[in-house]
Amino acid sequence: MTAQIPEVKKTWTNPIHAVTLGATDKEGGTRTSTITIGGETTLPFCHFEGEMPNAPVLAMEVWDVPATDWPEPIKEPFADVMADPGAWAKKCVDEYGAQLVCLRLKGCDPNGENKSPEDAVSATKRVLESVGVPLIIWGCGNTDKDNEVFPAVAEAASGENCLLGTITEDNYKTLTALGTAYKHKLIAESPVDINMAKQVNILALDVGFPTENILIYPSTGALGYGIEYVYSIMERLRIAGLKGDKVVAMPILCDIGIEVWGVKEAKAPQSEVPEWGDAALRGPLWEAATAYVYLLAGADILVMRHPQAVRMTKETIERLMGGTA
């Protein structure tokens, strides 16, 4: 006797926007390759039900200044290149397989080294010359300083079709104008709040910035630190998008490394908590496990730090996409 398995396939009415980052010389930039993400017509990896035409991609984080406060396991692989953002980016791409470089302008933070817009431009240029992959350029997080730095940086990277971030509900006018003027895409940030995630998109749309050029960054939590809240928000955004709400039908970015390497489970040395085991293995595993969860929630870009975590996550993506890794 065979039981009838009910038909559970669902058809969705609206695809997630596909977004292309980077521009080759043909498109007015200097990148050697571009990356396209999004375009899903179903929930993550439900290949039986719809299309997931573009696999999620991994960006590795590079700073404009040496990341002296990083914990040992992630400082060590980059110790020889941290003094030069160009060399750092090149190592990420050539040795560790980064598909994008996420240049974080941490050095511009007024509470840190307070680097000038000119310094930020030279770091951006160094990375652009050193690698051929598309760039994410992330501000230092101080709104006033970012609004001072980004005009110069966006212009210096003009035509490269970078992903700039972030815009928020309270601060979106400068970056939307720059995105339009210099042809960059934008990251829309909200603090683990689905209503604000939608609101920032509609604000950008109202100043004429097309929703097709936006990625959602709904904030990220490390495994053990609110990951389930972010997961459910990402899932609900994705379902609303697939059901036809074009204002939230965007690819989603998760900033994994910065969160994971701030929690004690990833960074505490074995000498402090012997029972947690080898820190050299534990940290990358924590980062990779966090990444896996967000892949299942609908992440299209993961920004990561540890080469080993990047390698594991890449293999997992290949398997989930139906490959044989």
Next chain:
Amino acid sequence: MILIGERINAGFKDIARAIQTKDPEPVKTWAVKQTERGADYLDVNIGAASKKPEDMAWLVRTVRESVPTKISVDSTNVEIMEAGLEALDGRAALINSTTADSGKLETLVPLAVKYNTSLLGVAMDERGSPPDANRRVENAAVIFAAAMEGGLEPERIILDPILMPLKFMQEQAPHVLEAISQYTFLSDPPPHISVGLSNVASKVTERGLIVRTFLVMAMTRGLDAAICNVMDEEMIAAVATAELILNKEIYSDSYVRAFTARRGP
């Protein structure tokens, strides 16, 4: 909520004249305007202005060439209907409308299948307009069964319980609301449920208020479509708010704006 824009109808003088003189401009203007306001479908009706199938074909073609919006081909005459469907050229559409009349169902269900459209069925039969909720349910069930048998899935079936003018047939409104509730039990997922909204406010002074209030009340019973005046901003705002309260849309501070923008180009 599926919004079906009512404005491209020869009942309006500018459209009647456009059909007679084959002037595409008024048709284009209304196609664009209604689409910008978030219409999911544009209803297209040559009404009493013409009895010629080729006029319907012209009207459908003019709309199709102006906007990417889905089209509601509106006629009670089968020949005119088919001319309109033929002119769709693959554009997604709905047939507006069949009744529970067996002759109509036998013709229009196969047309919906042939042209891959949805089918709107109004809950009347050869006996005329339904006097109460029971007849509305009975007629809708006949339409629903025939459409399903013909090969249309519930998502492609739209049932209309027939809304009467409040001013002249006040006792009918509660019957309509009750019928809407009952329609939601026909299948899971249920068919779509629509009304010709402007009808409720025929010849009244508080037109906008009556339209919005009825619409919101009906949405709580399961109404998810309406042939209506999408240019009515207050009505659209009421729909957007009702969708939020029913948790069908994600709240944002600019939700009224988002409701129109969400449909996108």
